[in-house]
Amino acid sequence: MTTTPTDQRSTDVVDAVPHRRFSWRALAGRGSLDIQSKLLVMLLAVSFVAAVVIGAVGYVNGRDSLREAAFDQVTSIRESRAREVERTLAGVQQAVVLDSRNDSAVQASRAFNAGFAALADQTPTAEQTSAVDGYYSDTFGPRYDEATGSQADVDLITPSTPAQTYLQSLYTVPFDDDYDASLALDAADDGSQWSAARAEYHDYFREMVTQLSYEDALLLDTDGNVVYSAFSGVDLGTNVETGPYSRTNLREVYDEALESNTVDSSFTTDFQPYLPSLGAPTAWIASPVGTGADVSGVLAIQVPVDAIDDVMTGDESWGRDGLGDTGEAYLAGPDLTMRSSSRELIEHPDTFAADVISHGTPTSVANRQVETGSSVLLQPVATAAVRAALEGRTATTVNTDYLGHQVLAAYKPIDVDGLNWVIVAKVDTSEAFAPVDVFTRNLLLSTAAIIVLVSLLSLLLAQVFVRPVRRLQTAVNRVSGGEVGVEVPVRGGDEFADLGSSFNDMSRSLKLKQDLIDDQRRENDRLLLTLMPEAVAKRYKEGEETIAEDHTDVSVVFADIVGFDDVSRGLRSGESLALLNGLWKSFDEAADRFGVEKVRSSQTGYLASCGLSVPRVDAARRVVDFTLELQTVLDRFNATHDARLALRAGLDTGSVTSGLVGRQSMVYDMWGDAVTLAYRVQDVAAQPGVYATERVVQKIGDAVPASDAGTVTTQSGAQRVFRLDRPAAS
Incomplete structure (x- = not known):
């Protein structure tokens, strides 16, 4: 056969490789291996492949089983948390319905309505008016500004009616926002009909908010007046229809309850910042007060936020509940913000802000969460899981969470009347799939041990293949080093000769394809310049x-x-x-x-x-x-x-x-x-x-x-x- 210069260089390089030989004459009785010896080597190769295939099948099956177990775990947590929060909110709704039908609540509603109506003709003294005005300008206003970072219009919320001014001068101003002390007071000794009603019925509502951990309990008459507040906040005496809080969710739930005109129903609102609570997120559950069709007003309960957080955090026992070091369950609303607090905010407030800011949360929002210790209505959670749940879907997925972590997430809508909430249970994939990694490592070690044993056995019979294989290896190294058009000399007529011929065909094909790739690369460079400036494109290609x-x-x-x-x-x-x-x-x-x-x-x-x-x-x-x-x-x-x-x-x-x-x-x-x-x-x-x-x-x-x-x-x-x-x- 005639060799080209390229062929000659390839032959020289391959032939220059030192040979290592066993005494094949002693083993086989002749100078070359027969087909039986080659078949033996093939069988060893088959054994090697079989070990790899068996290991791969075992890896796939074991990995899928462990991954399925991880999905089942996070799904189980989602379901248990969903049931608990649904049961908690349904319990509060039922309790409000029962309380609104209670004879004490009915009598209290009528008594406070009458007492409040009587105060319409009660002119506050100059000292009382001055004290109320000073409280709003010097105490409540600055505290609201500090709590929210914004400025309240004190003139807008300062009481403007005699009844509201009179009541707040006796039950709000003296306690300087000490709501526990205000709750402890039975009644002021002012001789008014309203105070007499408080003296008789306040203990009933005090026990209600204390035992059930309500944030507040309000009674409103049929004209929209807040005739009673358990904690006597700045909403005492206001009118939710015409007053400064007429655009809050309290007005919405009051209208729904009053329009229903049936005492067997409750109505629930989503969270919304509430000015009397210093801008804190507030949700309400309300029910008409009365018996039968005789409705005297509305009982409105401020939903206990801590109760929801306790359910979603499992009383901050995430590890005990199977959520490990990174898992959590949280609620989200239709505005794509949280309705419960973030685990990282609770456990690591010092690093929480930096983590969420790096994933797109505004700095002011992150700092606000750290200051208040709550993520409700603040932390954006515009993740794929939340969006899918808001569309009514229930499933599991692997995606990026609000902290920027890759997580395994299970999501579904929450079934609570009046609320469009969803629940997401999640855990970082690094933790959820840790058993998969351990299994993979052990399987790889086992497979590697088998491969070593098979390789040692194969070495005893593989020397016959060394020379042609090394010749091909040298040629391949030259190709991998960037040289094109490399060919190897073809000798003999066995399978290795066929392989050499195939390699030469491949080498020629690679040269042709390299020319096509070079043309395509130039076209790609042109397209890249249409997407970004030339200087940026150059750095990107480098x-x-x-x-x-x-x-x-x-x-x-x-x-x-x-x-x-x-x-x-x-x-x-x-x-x-x-x-x-x-x-x-x-x-x-x-x-x-x-x-x-x-x-x-x-x-x-x-x-x-x-x-x-x-x-x-x-x-x-x-x-x-x-x-x-x-x-x-x-x-x-x-x-x-x-x-x-x-x-x-x-x-x-x-x-x-x-x-x-x-x-x-x-x-x-x-x-x-x-x-x-x-x-x-x-x-x-x-x-x-x-x-x-x-x-x-x-x-x-x-x-x-x-x-x-x-x-x-x-x-x-x-x-x-x-x-x-x-x-x-x-």
Whole structure:
């Protein structure tokens, strides 16, 4: 056979490999192995493969069994916690119904109604009025501000009726928010009909809230007046229909209970911040008070939050309940926030904030949870498990939780009248599947031991295969080192000769495919430049996993469209998407005209910047003109489609960071204080429009009319926000 230069080099390299030989003549009686010896080696190889196959089958079956056990465990916890919380809330609902029908409650309702009505003509003294006013301005108001981080409008909540002022001067103000002392008081010695009713019936309600751990118990008359409060808070004497708390969930549950006009029913609300409780999350269960159709009012019970937390945490005995070191069960509501407290917040408050912030929770929300020790209505849980449960599904899944951990989660809706809650039981996959890892390690060690034994036996008979195999190995190493077109000399006519010929065919095929790959790589490079800047693409191809750049003096706009859901309602999904894409195309064209760079767009918003890739001294003015142009785009759309779309946009200028986000699917994105503030200022007012920070307004001067729209609170303090309007046509 004629050899090419490449063939000759391959032959030289292979032949230069030192040979190690056993005395095959002593073993076989001749200088070469016969087919029987080769068959023996094949049988050893089959034994080796059999060991691997058996190990793989055992691994798959054992792994599946252990994983199924982990899913069963978290499902069992989900079911037990769901039953307990349903039983707890149903028990409270039933207790409220029974209490509202109790003769003591019925008589108390009538007595307090009469006593409260009598106070309508009771004029408080100047000292009483002054004491109440001072309590709200000097005590309750500052405490509310400190507890919530916001400022209460004291003038709005200060009592305005004689009855409310009179009662709070006797039962609220003297105790300076010491609710236990207020609860302990039987009645004031003022001789009023209301105090006489309290002296007779207060002990009944005191025992009720004490024994059942209610946060409070209220009696309301049929006109909406809170005629009695067990703890005598600032809601005592208010009117839920016309007073400052008329927009709370207490008003909602009161209306439902009163309209039902039957004493055999209860009504439940979801949690909502309640001003009299210093903004703490509050839920109510209410039932009409009376007998038969004779309803004298409504009994409203403030749901004990601690009771729900005790159920969901198992009295903080997670390990005893089979949740290990990382598992927990929590409740979530339709707003995708928690209705019970996070285990990590309870056990590790010092690290909780950093963990949830790193996974997208706003810093202020995380710090608020640490301050209050509660996650209710605060911690976002927009996970796949919560969303699926809110859609009515019951299942298990492996996904990422609100802490950013990979977890095994079991979820389902909670069956409680009046509540749209879901439950999620979860445990980190690293812990849930730890038995799988142990089983895998032991199986690998066992299989490895078998493989070693098989290999030692095979070595006794494998020397006949060493030379052709090493020749092929040398050629393969050259190919793996990047050399193409490598071929090996083919000698003999056995299977190894066929293998050599096949290798040569493969080598030639690899060279052809390498040429095709090189062409494809060049095409990929071109496509990559359409997704990100060239400098970023170069770093990404060089293997950098974290690519980010800091930019200064960049103007940012975050805009979304108000009313698009109304326009798309009734349309097919394709028609709705076509309308939205048409708007984004118009936005993109406007961005090109004004020198603005779109960063990303989605169904919920449009993010763009100016001065990011190309620094511009007039970046702020360009962003303002671009945003005002978007309003014109929407005006044309409204005129064409008879719609009422409006633009809600936030603008800021400052430092931002851009880079690639994600690992499986890389996305070029932008973030930073300016992006965050642009997103926040668009919500500073209820009315849609273009809202800009003071930095933007200072840069554009008087070119665009600007009016004060309020402030937003940031870590550096309050930031003024202005509403921008289109300049009048000249």
